[in-house]
Amino acid sequence: MATKRRKTPALRPVRNKKEDPDSLSAERIRKSEQKTDLQKRIKDTRKESEYLYHDLSHNFPALVCEFLPDSTLTYVNRAYCEYFGMTEEELIGRAFLDLIPEVAREGVKTQYLSLTPQNATKVYNHQVIRNGEIFWHEWHDRAFFDAQGKALKFQSIGFDITERKQAEKTLRESENMYRTLFNRSVEGIYLHDLEGRILDANQMACRQSGYTKDELLKRTVFDLHPDNTDRTGIVGQWKRWDPEQRFTFEATHRRKDGTPFPVEVSTGKIHYEDKEILLAIVRDITERKKISEALKSSEEKFRFLAEKMGDIVWTLDLNLKTTYVSPSVTKVLGFTPEERKAQAAEEIMTPESLAHVKEILTREILRETARDADPDRSINVEVAYYHKNGSTIWLENSIKALRDASGTLTGIYGVSRDISERKRAEEQIRKDLEEKTILLKEIHHRVKNNLTVISSLLNLQVKKIKTKQQAIEAFGESRDRVFAMALVHEKLYQSENFAHVDMHSYLNDMVRQLSSIYRISGNIRLRLEIENAVIDLNRAIPCALILNELITNAFKHAFPPDRSGEISMVFRPCGNEAYELIVSDDGIGLPAGFDPESSDSLGLHLIRLLTVQINGECTIGRDRGTSFRIRFPRNP
Structure with a gap:
């Protein structure tokens, strides 16, 4: 059993009871002064520190x-x-x-x-x-x-x-641009480590292989061409490659569904996230293989077709000198193959086309140094060639590179097809489109003008209305005027020419329609002498309104009930300078003492205004009824 230790009492200073009070007071003063001095030194030190800090x-x-x-x-x-x-x-x-x-x-x-x-x-x-x-x-x-x-x-x-x-923003933008280019590339792109494990793949790689991106990231590149069994040797080669080296080779890949397809792989080492990996660009060359195999197996057949086909087959060296041209050049351009091969480029095509072709050739030669250049790429270009008769013929050229056994560019070859008809059609389409655009604007303008004319006619009509009967008659007259204008547009848009009106067709239809409206009886004969004539729209509308007023006036006033007679309408050219419009009847004629010039008749007022609008002259005859003869120039 442990013994309990006794607590040692704290030591306390023993005050000498006999100390002198004055001595104690002096000591307190001394300590107080020391404390004050210490506080002052601290304050000075703090000020000095603050001064030093500032x-x-x-x-x-x-x-x-x-x-x-x-x-x-x-x-x-x-x-x-x-x-x-x-x-x-x-x-x-x-x-x-x-x-x-x-x-x-x-x-x-x-x-x-x-x-x-x-x-x-x-x-x-x-x-x-x-x-x-x-x-x-x-x-x-x-x-x-x-x-x-x-x-x-x-x-x-x-x-x-x-x-x-x-810099961070630029880096983000660069990364975004890289990712965009990476995913939108038309060729499959893979990033994989030196063991073959796939680290990243773009969308085209997924489409080529049939795997999703998640599936590819769980595989190695060896899974894409499982027939290659020397994996150890390939991995060793990868590790020995110099980062500056690039390798291109053909291989056979296998899709997810097991189907094989030929590819061309361009690969090399790159630094990615502080480590060496491989970048592989995979191009599906299925079509190229098919073409290559077809060319190899049918070279003679191709030459036979080239000799017999309508399109021109040709080859050029890098100086644009013709080295071969098919006989069809004679049919298309008039030159024999021998004549064409003797010609310089300047004699073959127009200066503009030659400059364009040289620009393309220079660009494609520069592309040859690029690692991603497709050696089997083709170009379509339209060129204006000289015909032997001096005319210009447009040909569409499908051009590809000629290469030697090592793949070096030695020239170009192509097939040229005559597209002159297509060019003419395109030019016509362009002109038609321009015409339609102008026409649409013109239609809006015409509609506005016609509505303005109708509004003005109605305003004039309103001033003449005093009774209900006059209102009814005014509506009928307005209807006839609107119909006359509408018929002009109907004839206009039924024709191929949207700017001119065939007056022969128009006047026949107009008289027929008005005869039906006014129910002309059999005792009134209509005689039409309308020669073939075409006038522009700006004068067709005023002519239509003039004719409407003259014909409806004859229908309504020339012949009282039970009286027979004849209404005649003549429209004909007067030489090469003018047209003549005559509307006459053998009815009761104008009232005695009636002065057309001072009459307040709305119809006559319109006839006078519209005649002035087309720069015409109006003559009124009173022999054997009434006749209106209006003569106006052919050109405004």
Whole structure:
């Protein structure tokens, strides 16, 4: 059993009861003076430290400031002043939040006010405004608190990171562009490590292989051509490859469903995420293989077809000198094959086409140095050739490269087809489209003008209406006038020419329609002498309205009930300069003393106005009834 230790009492100083009171008082004074002196030295040291801190921070290259919780600046260093282009006096007492874009101010205030005595520092990025421009800064904030934990002030050190932000943005854009090009490539692209494990694949690779991207990322490139059994040897070759080397070879890949297809693979080492991997570009050459095999097995058949076909087959060297041309060149361009082979390029095609062909050839020769250049690519180009008779013939050329056994470009070959008819058709389509565009605008203009004419006619008609009967008659007359205008447009749009009206067809239809409206009886004969004539729309509408007024006037007033007679209408050219329009009847004639010039009849008023509009002259005859003879020039 453990023994319990006794607690040792604390030692206390023993005061000498016989000490002198004056001695004790002197000691207290001495200690008080020592304490005061110590406090003064501490205060001086603190002032010296603060002075040293401000001296250091004032010359510090970064931006240094101190501010109160309400963001009022209480200290700024020289770099801060120089950066914002203001003096210390201008900045002290100002809210530093004013130097921050308005949309970001609340966020910045939340950041520094979130500091606590336990977590008194923070690093964050925000924008500032300098000379009206936005810049990015990284700010290191520190808060100072009193004994109760209340924030007294904040100290902040800032670094301009605008260039870094721009670099990050450029990097993101570059990565996005790479990803876009990667996925939109027309060839399959694989990234795989030196063991063959697939790290990435684009959309074309998925389409070629039939696997989804997730499925490919769980496989190796050896799964795509399982017939290759020497995996160890291939991996060894990959590891020995120089990063500058590029290799192109043909292989057979196998799709997910097991079907094989030929490919051309271009591959080499690249650095990716600080390690060496392989980039493989896979081109499906199924079609090229088929063409190659077909060419090899049917070279003679091809030559036979080339000799017999209607299109021109030809080959050129790199100086655009003809080395072969099929006999069909004679049928298309008039030259014999021997004549064509003796011609220089300048004698074969127009200067514009020659410049275009040279530009294409130069571009394609430069492409030969590119690693991704398809050696089997083809180009379609339209060229204007000279015919032997001096005319120009347009041919569409399908062009491909001629290569020697090593794949070096030695010339070009192609097939040319006469597209002159197509060119003429395209030109006609272009002209038709222009005409239709103009016509559409013209239609809008015509509709507006016709509506204006109708509105004006109705306004004139309204002034004449006094009774209900007059209103009914006015509606009938307005109907006839609108019909006359509408019939012009009907004839216009039924014709191939949208700018002129066939008056022979128009006048026959108009008289027939008005005869039906006014129910002309058999005792009134109609005699029409209408010669073939075509007039432009701008005068067809006034002529139509004039004829409507004259014919309806004859129908309504020339023949009282039970009286027979004849109405005659003549429209004919007068030489090469004018047209003549005559409407006459052998009816009761104009009333005695009636003066057409001073008459307030709306119909006669319209006839006078419209005759002036077409620069015509109107003559009224009174012999054996009434006749109106209007003569107007053919050209406006």
